[in-house]
Every structure is written in structure tokens, then in C-alpha cells.
Amino acid sequence: MILNLNEKNMALGCKYCIKGEKLVLYITGLCEESCYYCPLSENRKGKDVIYANERKINSVEEAILESKLCGSKGVGITGGNPLLRIERTAKYLKALKNEFGSNFHAHLYTTPTFINENNLKILKDANLDEIRLHPSKLFENCKEFKEFNTKEFLEKLILCKKYINDVGIEIPGIPKFEEEILKLASDVEKIGVNFLNINELEYSETNYLLLKERKFKEKDDVSSGILGSEKTALNVLKKFKGNLKIHYCPSSLKDGVQMKNRLINRAKNVAKPYEIITEEGLLIKGIILFKKIEDISNIIETLEKNNENFEILDEKIYLNSKALENLIENLKKENFKFNFSAYISEYYPTSDKLEVERIPLVTKKPNIKLKKK
Ligand code: SF4
Known part of the structure; x- marks a missing residue:
């Protein structure tokens, strides 16, 4: 109250x-x-x-x-x-x-x-x-x-x-x-x-x-x-x-x-241009995790063509969560074979960036090779 x-x-x-x-x-x-x-x-x-x-x-x-x-x-x-x-x-x-x-x-x-x-x-x-x-x-x-x-x-x-x-x-x-x-x-x-x-x-x-x-x-x-x-x-x-x-x-x-x-x-002071501020003051962004930059060259091209705000750091692309959702939806329609994982992250704008929610959009299965006994 x-x-x-x-x-x-x-x-x-x-x-x-x-x-x-x-x-x-x-x-x-x-x-x-x-x-x-x-x-x-x-x-x-x-x-x-x-x-x-x-x-x-x-x-x-x-x-x-x-x-x-x-x-x-x-x-x-x-x-x-x-x-x-x-x-x-x-x-x-x-x-x-x-x-x-x-x-x-x-x-x-x-x-x-x-x-x-x-x-x-x-x-x-x-x-x-x-x-x-x-x-x-x-x-x-x-x-x-x-x-x-x-x-x-x-x-x-x-x-x-x-x-x-x-x-x-x-x-x-x-x-x-x-x-x-x-x-x-x-x-x-x-x-x-x-x-x-x-x-x-x-x-x-x-x-x-x-x-x-x-x-x-x-x-x-x-x-x-x-x-x-x-x-x-x-x-x-x-x-x-x-x-x-x-x-x-x-x-x-x-x-x-x-x-x-x-x-x-x-x-308001720390948000990147691609991040969304929620009513509670949390931040939301989309994240793509990749292994090799060659794997995502077509994704980068699409983002650039669409004038999306994004940045690439440590094998991750950070971008607007809505842009990420649209991107994944379109790729799914094209039966794209995903070679990366992607999720939406909601976190505190504090220095520890404590994550409160993670919504997976694409989960790439790990490549596990079983050893013969
Ligand atoms: S900080 Fe000290 S004075 Fe304040 S409530 Fe705790 S014990 Fe009491």
C-alpha cells in the first residue's frame, strides 16, 4: 500500500x-x-x-x-x-x-x-x-x-x-x-x-x-x-x-x-541502444551464442540490412529481443539448420547484472561423442 x-x-x-x-x-x-x-x-x-x-x-x-x-x-x-x-x-x-x-x-x-x-x-x-x-x-x-x-x-x-x-x-x-x-x-x-x-x-x-x-x-x-x-x-x-x-x-x-x-x-543511464527497459527498471536483451564467426555471417548480414542495433563480444551477438524473435521466426520458416543458440535475457541494471529470467529461443544440442568401452 x-x-x-x-x-x-x-x-x-x-x-x-x-x-x-x-x-x-x-x-x-x-x-x-x-x-x-x-x-x-x-x-x-x-x-x-x-x-x-x-x-x-x-x-x-x-x-x-x-x-x-x-x-x-x-x-x-x-x-x-x-x-x-x-x-x-x-x-x-x-x-x-x-x-x-x-x-x-x-x-x-x-x-x-x-x-x-x-x-x-x-x-x-x-x-x-x-x-x-x-x-x-x-x-x-x-x-x-x-x-x-x-x-x-x-x-x-x-x-x-x-x-x-x-x-x-x-x-x-x-x-x-x-x-x-x-x-x-x-x-x-x-x-x-x-x-x-x-x-x-x-x-x-x-x-x-x-x-x-x-x-x-x-x-x-x-x-x-x-x-x-x-x-x-x-x-x-x-x-x-x-x-x-x-x-x-x-x-x-x-x-x-x-x-x-x-x-x-x-x-536509463546504462542501457545499450538495443536494450528494453521494463516498468520495474530491469533490462531485456537478445543474445546469440556462436562458435565461429563464419557460422553467423549471414545473420550479421541480415541485421545490417535491417539497420538493427547490435554488438559482437566474446562469441556472442547482443541485440534487441524483439529483433531476435523475428529473426528466429523467419529462419524457422526457411527451415534453417541452426548452428547457434539464442535466448532472451532479463536482468538487473546493477553492476552485478543479476539475471532474473532467461527465455531460450534456440537450443543447440551439444555435440557429444560417446566413447566405446
Ligand atoms: S545497524 Fe546497528 S543500530 Fe542499526 S538496526 Fe542494526 S544493530 Fe541496530
């Missing part, structure tokens, strides 16, 4: 997220907290690795390239906890701001643990626009609201306000915690915090068992949302009487809209 949220409920920077125009920069998978609901995937959790969107990277140049390919208008720096790698965070942030200018909006997620004058000064010098604190200790125990040190948390937020323009908090919508979230919203509004983001609680490959142990249930068969989380978030939006901006982010918005738009943006 995509909610029709009004202006009051939109968090700063969200317009870029929804359009898929924010680079998601995982600066490290390391984190000192151990939230039972942490959805970080196996290949990132606890590992000191960097990802720019879905691409594993090792340099600022790669982060800049990924931003360009995705048409990013800003960056969301996340982890793990980016403050555990503060120098690296500042280096990447400065490089992105230098490349794309000061309007390249940058927000950063972290916990209060490493919020101190020194780290905030480094972030300010790197031109961070917005910081989002996740009060992880608050939700340690899902049965009763953890008696956490509100005073200390509020002090950390006040300290953030001294250095960073926009300060917000980001929490998971733990079912039935609406009264506690409402209280938190009132407390942070009084000290001038700019917004509260509530994310729909969702399961992943890494937190599924921990959520099950705590008796959480799936909302439905189509999303990864947890039953009751959305209701809690919407009740908070309905009941809150203050002026603090409260924004609810359903899991379907992240997976279905933000991710899709990001893929479409990247697909």
Missing part, C-alpha cells in the same frame, strides 16, 4: 528517496548495537565493507560513478554505524559534495552512542545537511517500553542541533508502542527536533527468527512487513497534536517504489 501522505507528514529529504534519487552509501557494516530487528543482510552485517546502492566499492571514485549512473541528487549515509568509521564517512561525504556541489543533500543515520563534539565537528566540516538518530536502546525489550535515559538522549539531540542543520529521529514502528512513541514525539518536539521517521517493522533473512521468537507475525504474503506495525505508525500520525513532522515509511514504499525508481534511473 502506498499512502497518500500530506506535506506535514513528509520528512526532509524524502522526495529524493521516493524518486530513487538518493545514493544509499553503506559506509560500514560494523555496529556496536545488537537490535533484534536489525534487517542488515548477511554479506554486510558485522563486516567492514562499503556499498554504493547494490555495488560493493572500495573508493570514492566508485561512489561518484554510481551516483552518476543512478542520477543521484543526494546521499543517505548508513551502516552499520557510520560513526565507527568517522574519517571514512567524512572522506566520502567531502568527495561527493566536491563533485556534485553543496546542493547534493546528505543525511546520515546513527545511534546516540558516538555522538560527541568531536564527531559532530568532523561531520559539520564535511557539510552534512541532516542527521537521524536511532535510539536503539529504546526498543531493546519488545514487551515493555525500555526505561531508557531520555535525558541523555535529548542532550545528544541538542548537541546535534548545535552542529547540523536538520536533526531528526528514526525508529521502527514496534506494534502496540504508540503511546510511548507519542510521548517521545512530544519530548523531541520541545527541544526543536525537526522530524520523526517511523519505518514499518519488517523481517529479513537475518532477523526473521529473532522476530518469530518474539511472536511477531507477517502482515501478508506479499510484503515483508510485520503485522501491527503500520497500524501503530498510523495511530501515531492520527493522534499526534503537535507540529513535529512525522513521516511513516511502509516497507512497500522502500522495496516497491524507491528501489524500482532507483533501478529505472540506473537503467
Whole structure:
């Protein structure tokens, strides 16, 4: 479900997220907290690795390239906890701001643990626009609201306000915690915090068992949302009487809209002239596999005669999938003896080019010679 949220409920920077125009920069998978609901995937959790969107990277140049390919208008720096790698965070942030200018909006997620004058000064010098604190200790125990040190948390937020323009908090919508979230919203509004983001609680490959142990249930068969989380978030939006901006982010918005738009943006920049971009942002192309170039000289001739866009690389011809289908159909009518194989490939426009579907059009049988015993 995509909610029709009004202006009051939109968090700063969200317009870029929804359009898929924010680079998601995982600066490290390391984190000192151990939230039972942490959805970080196996290949990132606890590992000191960097990802720019879905691409594993090792340099600022790669982060800049990924931003360009995705048409990013800003960056969301996340982890793990980016403050555990503060120098690296500042280096990447400065490089992105230098490349794309000061309007390249940058927000950063972290916990209060490493919020101190020194780290905030480094972030300010790197031109961070917005910081989002996740009060992880608050939700340690899902049965009763953890008696956490509100005073200390509020002090950390006040300290953030001294250095960073926009300060917000980001929490998971733990079912039935609406009264506690409402209280938190009132407390942070009084000290001038700019917004509260509530994310729909969702399961992943890494937190599924921990959520099950705590008796959480799936909302439905189509999303990864947890039953009751959305209701809690919407009740908070309905009941809150203050002026603090409260924004609810359903899991379907992240997976279905933000991710899709990001893929479409990247697909537009990386697609070859013969590739088709699907509504989901995937790419489709036709592929002919051959052994010797002489075997397909007549195919090349036909493609050239028809002014088709194609390219030949590593014993493969890449071409438009519809052109390939027509070609095969015509050859079949002529009872052509196929000496190549051909298929249509649908894949992600990401750096790993993960293939999601392959439709065979011609399958050439392998020439197997059986040895006599
Ligand atoms: S603070 Fe964030 S990254 Fe760290 S364990 Fe909690 S949810 Fe995971």
C-alpha cells in the first residue's frame, strides 16, 4: 500500500528517496548495537565493507560513478554505524559534495552512542545537511517500553542541533508502542527536533527468527512487513497534536517504489541502444551464442540490412529481443539448420547484472561423442 501522505507528514529529504534519487552509501557494516530487528543482510552485517546502492566499492571514485549512473541528487549515509568509521564517512561525504556541489543533500543515520563534539565537528566540516538518530536502546525489550535515559538522549539531540542543520529521529514502528512513541514525539518536539521517521517493522533473512521468537507475525504474503506495525505508525500520525513532522515509511514504499525508481534511473543511464527497459527498471536483451564467426555471417548480414542495433563480444551477438524473435521466426520458416543458440535475457541494471529470467529461443544440442568401452 502506498499512502497518500500530506506535506506535514513528509520528512526532509524524502522526495529524493521516493524518486530513487538518493545514493544509499553503506559506509560500514560494523555496529556496536545488537537490535533484534536489525534487517542488515548477511554479506554486510558485522563486516567492514562499503556499498554504493547494490555495488560493493572500495573508493570514492566508485561512489561518484554510481551516483552518476543512478542520477543521484543526494546521499543517505548508513551502516552499520557510520560513526565507527568517522574519517571514512567524512572522506566520502567531502568527495561527493566536491563533485556534485553543496546542493547534493546528505543525511546520515546513527545511534546516540558516538555522538560527541568531536564527531559532530568532523561531520559539520564535511557539510552534512541532516542527521537521524536511532535510539536503539529504546526498543531493546519488545514487551515493555525500555526505561531508557531520555535525558541523555535529548542532550545528544541538542548537541546535534548545535552542529547540523536538520536533526531528526528514526525508529521502527514496534506494534502496540504508540503511546510511548507519542510521548517521545512530544519530548523531541520541545527541544526543536525537526522530524520523526517511523519505518514499518519488517523481517529479513537475518532477523526473521529473532522476530518469530518474539511472536511477531507477517502482515501478508506479499510484503515483508510485520503485522501491527503500520497500524501503530498510523495511530501515531492520527493522534499526534503537535507540529513535529512525522513521516511513516511502509516497507512497500522502500522495496516497491524507491528501489524500482532507483533501478529505472540506473537503467536509463546504462542501457545499450538495443536494450528494453521494463516498468520495474530491469533490462531485456537478445543474445546469440556462436562458435565461429563464419557460422553467423549471414545473420550479421541480415541485421545490417535491417539497420538493427547490435554488438559482437566474446562469441556472442547482443541485440534487441524483439529483433531476435523475428529473426528466429523467419529462419524457422526457411527451415534453417541452426548452428547457434539464442535466448532472451532479463536482468538487473546493477553492476552485478543479476539475471532474473532467461527465455531460450534456440537450443543447440551439444555435440557429444560417446566413447566405446
Ligand atoms: S543500530 Fe542499526 S545497524 Fe546497528 S544493530 Fe541496530 S538496526 Fe542494526
